[in-house]
Amino acid sequence: MACTTNAFSLSLSSNPNTNFSPDSIPKLNKHLYVTFRSSASGELNLGRLALSRPSQPSRRVCANATQVMDQSVGEKSSAAPTIVEVDLGNRSYPIYIGSGLLHQHELLQKHVHGKKVLVVTNTTIAPLYLDKVVDALTRGNPNVSVENVILPDGEKHKNMETLMKVFDKAIESRLDRRCTFVALGGGVIGDMCGFAAASFLRGVNFIQIPTTVMAQVDSSVGGKTGINHPLGKNLIGAFYQPQCVLVDTDTLDTLPDRELASGLAEVIKYGLIRDAEFFEWQEENMEKLMARDPDALAYAIKRSCENKAEVVSLDEKESGLRATLNLGHTFGHAVETGLGYGEWLHGEAVAAGTVMAVDMSYRLGWIDSSIVKRVNDILLRAKLPTAPPETMTVEMFKSVMAVDKKVADGLLRLILLKGPLGNCVFTGEYDRKALDDTLAAFCKS
Amino acid sequence: MACTTNAFSLSLSSNPNTNFSPDSIPKLNKHLYVTFRSSASGELNLGRLALSRPSQPSRRVCANATQVMDQSVGEKSSAAPTIVEVDLGNRSYPIYIGSGLLHQHELLQKHVHGKKVLVVTNTTIAPLYLDKVVDALTRGNPNVSVENVILPDGEKHKNMETLMKVFDKAIESRLDRRCTFVALGGGVIGDMCGFAAASFLRGVNFIQIPTTVMAQVDSSVGGKTGINHPLGKNLIGAFYQPQCVLVDTDTLDTLPDRELASGLAEVIKYGLIRDAEFFEWQEENMEKLMARDPDALAYAIKRSCENKAEVVSLDEKESGLRATLNLGHTFGHAVETGLGYGEWLHGEAVAAGTVMAVDMSYRLGWIDSSIVKRVNDILLRAKLPTAPPETMTVEMFKSVMAVDKKVADGLLRLILLKGPLGNCVFTGEYDRKALDDTLAAFCKS
Structure with a gap:
């Protein structure tokens, strides 16, 4: 080969x-x-x-995307969902994307196993969407009973103590192996519910219903689940795939602006690491995205999911390629852990981390200055930070980055840009001075 | 088919x-x-x-057992290990069984990944075998550094709080994905270390070094890992296979008599559910086993591992067949949970549970009375209980059994004997009155 x-x-x-x-x-x-x-x-x-396939139309669609209804920009949204397949053999599953999908109860119901469902959600989302999801699960389906557990909202609760509340509820409700867990919320809920589903009775079915841009474009897809440890993000968890991901874009109507922007950090990431054309589209459409233009958002979600699905299908357990999805995350996790979980949103920390990774790539001579400028510009237009908080020190970065999951035999591997826009490397072979210089440039001490 | x-x-x-x-x-x-x-x-x-294979010798050996050195009764033990293969495709692994294996450092070292090892053990085992294991890991292998975490001993510590100590140590020691966890101890240590390995950084390598009969014949083989919840045994965990299982039979020299007997409950189980010939061998050799005759113990361990490996190879995730390994466990788990974890040893509870399952099988008319008598007799000779503790009530049994992992859509499925010795069924289709009668017969209220 x-x-x-x-x-x-x-x-x-x-x-x-x-x-x-x-x-x-x-x-x-x-x-x-x-x-x-x-x-x-x-x-x-x-x-x-x-790949040269001249018989195919020129529209760029990534691996395994089935367009039941093309929702490219300019076309009207419809009830028929776009479907992006995550191809993982007998653990493959669909991502449904569209408006009003929570009203299509058959979509959800066909992925429920057993007669009991546990919806895991939080105090912010429950008043908005819990009744709607229970209705979607039970309408015309009286044999199913639905329990719920409502967790406190926010990254600072993504820990073992909160996770135990899910187990407590599942056991008190006498759920058995033929039950289904449903994650209704953002990335924190999806990660915790997924890990609970992976571990309860050594594994039960679960479904993701992401309600934030962050979760819809990234965290709900690909089976990474887990919780934080006081010393580092996502250090305890499992690779565990859902039965399906149901993205009802209407749930973004209630999303705060700050959360919207946070999710766009991951959208921008896909462009930078592997999809220059998508990045250019974002440069043309960032104001539409910030104004919540439904078609622009739907397109950004679909294209992000296609990128994520393709990478996950090729490298589920992060042997190499999948690590590139963590551009900016090593620096970003240090910000989240150093500041205290929840002070900055995940995407805000990733945005600052992306600027640092890009700065380091430039110091190494791997990209030209125009890319540095374009990254800064697009993040500013998305109202995202372009530097870490002033309280972060070089020592804080180094101590958290030392326990990053991408360390191998003591060597910290990073995702860095290299070459034209849309290309990156995952490597431990870089001049240590460039990393020191980047940290020094972004930290006061 | x-x-x-x-x-x-x-x-x-x-x-x-x-x-x-x-x-x-x-x-x-x-x-x-x-x-x-x-x-x-x-x-x-x-x-x-x-299967009729007249060309093969008549010695009964189960699936995938490679006899590097036949340690049948009557032959002298040797340094060359018996190897039983657990056949699970790319997750296959060997069980090494023999005397003095901890002195064969190359056996252990070839299954270590990365440069860092975390030995998880307890306060009883650490003073006896930790130095020996560290020596086996590092002798002639100076690049490997070994950390350890010593947990409190006993089933009552098999919980989330204790598990977190393993994560804490792993993170403080800056272990990365290329590390190896080693479980050194009995079933509790193996289950907790295995679940920690499954969850740390979403999965790292691990090795089982079981030091009790219970762990050597059963719990270290097959990848069931997990912890208890206050409301039920092993309700939180993962299926996660080790790199190898290393059974140094010399570690049994320090095992208390009560622990020895506890392990024999699982040995007896294999005979009852699938291996009548092995049960008959036990009837002839129980006094040798109780007197720790090395060859008898080695044979019982090997034959038990062969049975376990065969079942696990056919049904890793317990779709059906593997559940039969839980004969007596549904009743037994109720005893363990009801009394408080650690009051009775696991095998003691399983022994009482086996008597109850056999009693119920007889009430259903599925076995004849000679089997009931033989089960009682052999358990008594192994100094194991043949009834649950007097404090257990019908209600205590029913409430714990309701959250058993073998409940499906509300129906409790049980492993019951049916037909000649060595045959069982796993079924939810039984007369409820037989279950009620058995509970009534063994409980005062």
Whole structure:
């Protein structure tokens, strides 16, 4: 599976443990994900090759997306959902995206197993959507009984103590292995409910109903679940895939502006690491997104899910490629942990972290200055931070980054941009001075 | 895959979700595991057919056992381990059984991933074997650093609070994804360390070094990990397989008599549910086992692991067949939870639970009285209880059994003996009166 092109050897896998396999290739619609190992430095570069399929229309759609109803910008939203498939063999599942999907009870009901459902939500979302979800689960389906557990809202509650409340409720309600957990809320609820579903009776079914941009474009897709430890984000958890993800874009109507912007940080990320065309679309449409134009939001969600689904399908357990989805997250997690969970929203921390990763990439000579400027500009237009909080010190960054999940045998690996827009590397081989210089540039002490 | 024999239809699977597949068949050495669905009652019966392979010797060895060194009774133990393979595709692993294996450092070291190891053990085992294990991990291997966490001993500490101590230590020690957790101890340590390994950074490698009969014959094999909830045993956990199981039979030298007997309850279980010949061997050798005859113990461990490995290979996630390993456990878990964790040892509760399951099987007319007597006799010879504690009430049994993991859509399914010795069923279709009568017979109120 390897050939040589100029100074690079081309390979489908980043290491012998990777999940990439030749079997994955035919599933891709238009792009082949590849790693380039430089023959000089041995560094791993990630990029994609356009596959030549002239018989296909030129609309860019990523792997495994079934367009039941194309909701590209300019077209009217409809009740028929867009479906993006996450292709994971016998653990594959659909992401339904559309307006009014919570009124289509058959969509949800066909993914419920057993007669008992536990809806896990929080104090903010419950008054807004819990009744609607219970109705969607039970309408015309009297055999199903629905319990709920309402958790306190916010990242600072994403811990073992809160998780235990889900187990308590599940056990008190005498749920058995043939039950279904439903996560109704943002990323914190999805991560906690997913980990609870993975661990309750050693695993029960679950469904994601994300209600924030952050959860709809990123955290609800791909099966990463977990909770925080006082010393680091998401250090305890499981890879555990849902039965389906149901994105009713109407739930964004009640989302605060700050939460909307937070989610856009992940949308911007997809453009930077692998989809330059999407980034350019965002540059043209950022004001529409900030003004909650429904079609623009629907398109951004769909395209983000397609990118996420493609990466997850190729590398479910993060052997290599999937790590690139963490652009800005290593710096960002340090901000979240250092400040105290919940002070900054996840996307706000990721935005600042992205600026730091881009700054470091530039210091390494891996990107030109125009990319640095474009990243700063688009984040400012999305009303996102472009620097960490002033209270963060170099030492705070270093101590949290030392326990990052991407450390391997003591070496911190980072996602950095390299080459033209839309290309990145996941590597531990970089000049340590560039990291020190970036930290010094963004911290007062 | 189905044929009809008299009143039964013969099928390889218990339900459409089962893991049994035709591919499994050629892996079996001498027996074919089958389910019989009665054409009259629809009930699922589990048993095995002897495969006719006249070219093979008559020694009974179960699936996938590689006899590097045959340690049948009467032969001298040797440094070369017996190896029993657990066949789970790319998650397959060996069980090494033998005397002095902790002195064979290469055995352990070849299963260590990364440069950092965390040994999870308890206050009883640490003074006895921790140094020996650290030596086995590091001898001739200076690149590996070993941390340890010493937990309080006993079932009552198998909870979230204790589990968090493992995470705390792992994070403080800056362990990364390329580390290995080692469980050194009995079933409680193995279950907790395994669940910690499954959840730390969403999954790291782990190795089981069981030091009790209970762990060596049962709990260390098959990947069931987890912790207790105040309302029920093992309700929170994961299916997560180790890299290897290393059974150094010398560690039994320090095992208290009560713990030895507790482990024998599971040995007896294998005979009752699927291996009549092994049960008969136990009837002949129980005094040797109780006197810790090394060869008798080694044989009982090997044969138990072969039975366990065969069942787990066929049904890793407990779609059906694997549930039969829980004979006596539903009643037994009620005793453990009802009395308070740790009052009775797990095997003591299982012994009493087995007597209750056998009593109920007899009331249903599914077995003859000779089996009832033989079960009572062998448990008494193993100095195990043959009735639950007097403080247990019918209501205590019913409330704990209602949250058993084998409840499906509200129906409690039980493992009951049916037919000649060595045959059992896993079923929710039984006369409720028999269950009530059994509970009434064993409880004062």
